[in-house]
Amino acid sequence: IIKEERYKMVHGIHIKIGDRIEWIAPDYYFFLQWFQQKDISADENGMRLGGFRKIQNDILQLWWYVKNNPEIAGLIIPKIKKMGITYLFAGAFLNEAINTRNNDFLMMSKDFETCKLTLFTFIEYGYNELPYVFRPFASTKNKTEISFKEPKDKKHKSESGKYLQNVMKATKTKVAAFDGAVPHRCWIDEFPKIWKASKVSVKE
Numbered sequence: 001i002i003k004e005e006r007y008k009m010v011h012g013i014h015i016k017i018g019d020r021i022e023w024i025a026p027d028y029y030f031f032l033q034w035f036q037q038k039d040i041s042a043d044e045n046g047m048r049l050g051g052f053r054k055i056q057n058d059i060l061q062l063w064w065y066v067k068n069n070p071e072i073a074g075l076i077i078p079k080i081k082k083m084g085i086t087y088l089f090a091g092a093f094l095n096e097a098i099n100t101r102n103n104d105f106l107m108m109s110k111d112f113e114t115c116k117l118t119l120f121t122f123i124e125y126g127y128n129e130l131p132y133v134f135r136p137f138a139s140t141k142n143k144t145e146i147s148f149k150e151p152k153d154k155k156h157k158s159e160s161g162k163y164l165q166n167v168m169k170a171t172k173t174k175v176a177a178f179d180g181a182v183p184h185r186c187w188i189d190e191f192p193k194i195w196k197a198s199k200v201s202v203k204e
Contacts, residue, residue: 103184
């Protein structure tokens, strides 16, 4: 069962909706099946999961295409409010972080506090609520970083001795915030508001 679920997290699934066959993108499968959201009321099983919206699946199908096409540098999504896009990409980032190796996932918003209280908090809650079998050992876990890298302190090492060597990190809203590491994914939320809130030029 664990292997089957891992496969679906990486490859997605096909389902039938009426007379239509729909491919559920890998990140959306994870989002619907395992990514719990702190702002949703718990169901009868105590789970806080979102419901299916075709527009959300369409967006993560597009995101899958972008990630798997080396000729595309990134994706810009103009959106209306209350579409759940921030939660959607928090789930997508977490899914990739627990199913790949040797990657840095960095995120930025209109200001550092917003980044910590929204993007990172959503990811942190989703990680904490994962079943044990899907939750990688975190050598560092605080309000701005979750690291699956091997710790220097032997007292905080994984029992298995295995590490994904990934890190998810909230960064300050400033020029060159993504320098230093070699990020695998960079997420900039509230892009048009960055200059107004943090005086960082969009060109910079």
